[in-house]
Amino acid sequence: MRTYETMVLLDAGRSDAEIEEALGKLSGLITERGGEVAGIDRWGRRRLAYEIEHLLDGYYAVVTYNLEPDKRSEVEGAMPFLEGFIRAKTVVPAARTRTP
Amino acid sequence: MARREQGSRRDRDQGSRRERFVRKPRVRVCFFCKDKVGYVDYKDAATLRRYMSDRGKIRARRATGCCTKHQRDVAIAIKNAREMALLPYVSR
Numbered sequence: 001m002r003t004y005e006t007m008v009l010l011d012a013g014r015s016d017a018e019i020e021e022a023l024g025k026l027s028g029l030i031t032e033r034g035g036e037v038a039g040i041d042r043w044g045r046r047r048l049a050y051e052i053e054h055l056l057d058g059y060y061a062v063v064t065y066n067l068e069p070d071k072r073s074e075v076e077g078a079m080p081f082l083e084g085f086i087r088a089k090t091v092v093p094a095a096r097t098r099t100p
Numbered sequence: 101m102a103r104r105e106q107g108s109r110r111d112r113d114q115g116s117r118r119e120r121f122v123r124k125p126r127v128r129v130c131f132f133c134k135d136k137v138g139y140v141d142y143k144d145a146a147t148l149r150r151y152m153s154d155r156g157k158i159r160a161r162r163a164t165g166c167c168t169k170h171q172r173d174v175a176i177a178i179k180n181a182r183e184m185a186l187l188p189y190v191s192r
Contacts, residue, residue: 007143007184048185058185062143089184096176097139098169 001066003038005091011084012045012057019059022082026063029075035067052086059084130167132174140173142180145187152178156191 043060161171181187
């Protein structure tokens with residue numbers, strides 16, 4: 001198991017219910033593959049630094065979860081099919097942490 | 101330039117009436133090393149913005165004062181933040 005952190009950017013034009021549904025589906029993608037969701041940090045609607053697909057605002061959420069490394073590509077591959085998905089980024093914070 | 105050299109030579113000949121100008125090296129401390137930051141977070145756009153020019157370009161190490169390792173981490177974090185539209189690629 002490895003700890004991953006995925007930031008998802010969703011269409012801010014969608015209703016709160018639709019966004020919650022998309023986040024629930026994302027959690028489902030992880031749990032279906034034997035992972036466990038440690039937490040979802042909802043940043044909410046924010047102005048984008050630049051226009052993406054003619055959108056100026058986006059809904060940000062950061063999902064932290066534990067997952068087997070070989071399942072990561074499956075989860076990432078399924079993410080673009082979420083409703084209102086714009087883009088996502090997955091990082092492994094432990095891999096970039098330096099011991100001072 | 102030549103005149104200044106002549107002047108300095110004259111000063112030297114007359115004894116050191118004028119103190120020779122010596123540039124003191126500026127002591128630069130890496131902000132991340134000082135604060136013992138282990139992970140440069142790409143989500144912290146406000147901190148990363150300090151390492152960018154008004155144009156949105158990544159500042160050089162000589163300008164940021166970061167150590168090599170943290171400068172590399174900052175550059176990677178800025179690139180990640182740009183990808184997620186937290187920071188701009190360019191700003192006019």
